Amino acid sequence: MKKCLSLSLLSTLVLASCATTTLNKTDFNSAYNTIKSKELATHIKAFASDEFGGRGPSTQGEKLTLEYLTKHFKEMGYQPGNGDSFLQQVPLVSLEASADMGLTIGGKTYEYKKDMVMGSSRISEFETIENSELVFVGYGVNAPEYSWNDYKDLDVKNKTVVILVNDPGFASKDPDLFTGDAMTYYGRWTYKYEEASRQGAAGAIIIHETAPASYPWSVVENSWSGPQFSFQKENNNMDRVAVEGWITKDVATEIFNKAGLDFNKQKQLAAKSSHNADLGDLTASVSVKNTIKKSISNNFIATLPGSEQADEHVIYSAHWDHLGTDPTKKGDNIYNGAHDNATGTAGLIEVAQAFASLPKNPKRSITFLAVTAEEQGLLGSKFYATNPIIAPKKTVANINMDSLNLLGKVKDVSVVGIGKSELDDMLQVAANKQNRTIGGDPKPSSGGYYRSDHFAFANIGVPAMYAGGGTQAIDDATATYRKRMGLILRGCYHQACDHYRKGWDLSGAVQDLQLFYHVGFNLSEQKDWPKWDIKSEFQRK
Structure with missing residues (x-):
C-alpha cells in the first residue's frame, strides 16, 4: 500500500x-x-x-x-x-440574421460587419427598433455588492442602451474597484445584454475596443454573424431586448461627438462611479430578419x-x-x-x-x-x-x-x-x-x-x-x-x-x-x- x-x-x-x-x-x-x-x-x-x-x-x-x-x-x-x-440531447435554435441590414443613427447609416454587427436573440423572424432613443449607461452594470448601478434613476424602457465593454476595474486599474484588472462576470457581453433586458430596454449596443474586449473587431465579425445558437424556450426569448449587437470604437466616437459629448471623457467618468448620460436627441433604427432553424445538438458523456x-x-x-x-x-x-x-x-x-x-x-x-x-x-x-x-x-x-x-x-x-x-x-x-x-x-x-x-x-x-x-x-x-x-x-x-x-x-x-x-x-x-x-x-x- x-x-x-x-x-x-x-x-x-x-x-x-x-x-x-x-x-x-x-x-x-x-x-x-x-x-x-x-x-x-x-x-x-x-x-x-x-x-x-x-x-x-x-x-x-x-x-x-x-x-x-x-x-x-x-x-x-x-x-x-x-x-x-453516450449522448445528452441539447435542443437548440439557430438564428441567422440577414446581412441586408443597416444601423441608422443621427442621419447616417452604418454598414454591417464594417461598422457594426446587429442581431436578435428573440426566436422571431423579424425584430426592429425604430427611432429608439439612445442612452449611454457606462459599463451597464447593476452590482449591489459593489454599490454600483449604472441604471440608477434611469428609465430605459423602449430605449436603446449603449454600453462599454469589460468592467470599471479594468478601466481604472484600481485593485479595490470590483476586482481590479481581473474581469468579473459583469464585464462579459452576455451579462450586459441580460441586464439591459432586465431593465426593459428595446436595444443594447456594446462598444468594441480591442484591449478591454481582449480580441479584435474581426472576432466580432466572425463570431456574431452567421448562425447564432440559443436554447429552444417556451417564451421564445421574448424577455430579451429586441436587438442587440456591437459597434466599433470609431462609430461610437462619431455618435458621441454628434451628441456633443467627448467619448474618452465619458469613459473616464464611467470608470470612477455609476454613470449614465443621454446622447442628445439621437435615435437608432435597425431591422433584423432572422432565418430560424430548430435542431438537436448533443453533449458527449462517458464514464469509467x-x-x-x-x-x-x-x-x-x-x-x-x-x-x-x-x-x-x-x-x-x-x-x-x-x-x-x-x-x-x-x-x-x-x-x-x-x-x-x-x-x-x-x-x-x-x-x-x-x-x-x-x-x-x-x-x-x-x-x-x-x-x-x-x-x-x-x-x-x-x-x-x-x-x-x-x-x-x-x-x-x-x-x-x-x-x-x-x-x-x-x-x-x-x-x-x-x-x-x-x-x-x-x-x-x-x-x-x-x-x-x-x-x-x-x-x-x-x-x-x-x-x-x-x-x-x-x-x-x-x-x-x-x-x-x-x-x-x-x-x-x-x-x-x-x-x-x-x-x-x-x-x-x-x-x-x-x-x-x-x-x-x-x-x-x-x-x-x-x-x-x-x-x-x-x-x-
Missing part, C-alpha cells in the same frame, strides 16, 4: 485526508506516461480536418465528431454516461466507473464545437478550430486513455464530458448544469480543457481564477512532479474564468479548475518558438487560419494533460472533497 501525496502550496503544507489504495506509484507513473504528443496530434488533426467542417453544432461535422469520440471511448472500455447512451465510490464523479470537460463553415465567404471558408478547441477535445481522449490503462479503476468514477455550442455562449455546459446527468452533490470537481498550450514546455502553470478553491493546492502537487510553479492568469482582464465551460460547474457550486500553459519558456529555443507561434495563434483566433500545423510543439500540451490526469487521479483517491475558498463567489448549493 502507498500513502497519497501531501499537498503543498508554496511554503505552506496542506495535508490531504488520504485513503489507501491498491494503485501504486508504478501504476500511476505508467498511466501518466501514456499521454504522448504523437497520439494527441493524431486526434487534433482529425477533429480539425476539413472533413469535419469546423464542427458546427447540428451539422455533419457534429455527427463525425460524436462518432469519433464514441468509437475511441468504447475502445478504451468506457461506459455510456447517460444511461445507455469507480471501483469503490462509483456514485461520486470527477468530471473532465472540453467543448467539441467551433464556428463551422461560412458558405458566403470566398476562399478558405472552414473555421477548423484546431487550437480552439480540437486540442481540448483531443486532450479528453488522451487523459481518458491514461485512466483506462490503470490495472484497476480509481476509487471514484472518472467522467468525460464534451459539450456543444460553447462558441455560442457556453450553451452545452449551461444545459448540462441545468439538467445534470450526475447530481452536483455527487460531482467532486471539474477539470476543464480549452485551447491547450501549443507554445512548448514551460517552467510555470497559469491558473485562471487562482485562489478560488483548494484545487490550486492539488495542482501544485502535480506541478511539483514537473518542477513547475503555479501562478495566476497572465491576462486577467480577459475574464477567462467566466468564458469557458467550467463556469457552468462553478455556478452550481462544483469546484472547477481552468489552468494550463505558462509564461516562462523552458529554454531559449522554446522562447524563440513561443514568440513566433504566439503571434500566429493570436492572429488566428476565431479565424479560418486556425488549422492544424505540423510544426506545433505539443510537448507543453502533454505537460498540462499529465497535470490534469495527476489532479484527477488524486481527487479520485483522497477521502476529502476540495472546497471553495471562503472569499469565492461560488459555494456548494
Whole structure:
C-alpha cells in the first residue's frame, strides 16, 4: 500500500485526508506516461480536418465528431454516461440574421460587419427598433455588492442602451474597484445584454475596443454573424431586448461627438462611479430578419466507473464545437478550430486513455464530458448544469480543457481564477512532479474564468479548475518558438487560419494533460472533497 501525496502550496503544507489504495506509484507513473504528443496530434488533426467542417453544432461535422469520440471511448472500455447512451440531447435554435441590414443613427447609416454587427436573440423572424432613443449607461452594470448601478434613476424602457465593454476595474486599474484588472462576470457581453433586458430596454449596443474586449473587431465579425445558437424556450426569448449587437470604437466616437459629448471623457467618468448620460436627441433604427432553424445538438458523456465510490464523479470537460463553415465567404471558408478547441477535445481522449490503462479503476468514477455550442455562449455546459446527468452533490470537481498550450514546455502553470478553491493546492502537487510553479492568469482582464465551460460547474457550486500553459519558456529555443507561434495563434483566433500545423510543439500540451490526469487521479483517491475558498463567489448549493 502507498500513502497519497501531501499537498503543498508554496511554503505552506496542506495535508490531504488520504485513503489507501491498491494503485501504486508504478501504476500511476505508467498511466501518466501514456499521454504522448504523437497520439494527441493524431486526434487534433482529425477533429480539425476539413472533413469535419469546423464542427458546427447540428451539422455533419457534429455527427463525425460524436462518432469519433464514441468509437475511441468504447475502445478504451468506457461506459455510456447517460444511461445507455453516450449522448445528452441539447435542443437548440439557430438564428441567422440577414446581412441586408443597416444601423441608422443621427442621419447616417452604418454598414454591417464594417461598422457594426446587429442581431436578435428573440426566436422571431423579424425584430426592429425604430427611432429608439439612445442612452449611454457606462459599463451597464447593476452590482449591489459593489454599490454600483449604472441604471440608477434611469428609465430605459423602449430605449436603446449603449454600453462599454469589460468592467470599471479594468478601466481604472484600481485593485479595490470590483476586482481590479481581473474581469468579473459583469464585464462579459452576455451579462450586459441580460441586464439591459432586465431593465426593459428595446436595444443594447456594446462598444468594441480591442484591449478591454481582449480580441479584435474581426472576432466580432466572425463570431456574431452567421448562425447564432440559443436554447429552444417556451417564451421564445421574448424577455430579451429586441436587438442587440456591437459597434466599433470609431462609430461610437462619431455618435458621441454628434451628441456633443467627448467619448474618452465619458469613459473616464464611467470608470470612477455609476454613470449614465443621454446622447442628445439621437435615435437608432435597425431591422433584423432572422432565418430560424430548430435542431438537436448533443453533449458527449462517458464514464469509467469507480471501483469503490462509483456514485461520486470527477468530471473532465472540453467543448467539441467551433464556428463551422461560412458558405458566403470566398476562399478558405472552414473555421477548423484546431487550437480552439480540437486540442481540448483531443486532450479528453488522451487523459481518458491514461485512466483506462490503470490495472484497476480509481476509487471514484472518472467522467468525460464534451459539450456543444460553447462558441455560442457556453450553451452545452449551461444545459448540462441545468439538467445534470450526475447530481452536483455527487460531482467532486471539474477539470476543464480549452485551447491547450501549443507554445512548448514551460517552467510555470497559469491558473485562471487562482485562489478560488483548494484545487490550486492539488495542482501544485502535480506541478511539483514537473518542477513547475503555479501562478495566476497572465491576462486577467480577459475574464477567462467566466468564458469557458467550467463556469457552468462553478455556478452550481462544483469546484472547477481552468489552468494550463505558462509564461516562462523552458529554454531559449522554446522562447524563440513561443514568440513566433504566439503571434500566429493570436492572429488566428476565431479565424479560418486556425488549422492544424505540423510544426506545433505539443510537448507543453502533454505537460498540462499529465497535470490534469495527476489532479484527477488524486481527487479520485483522497477521502476529502476540495472546497471553495471562503472569499469565492461560488459555494456548494
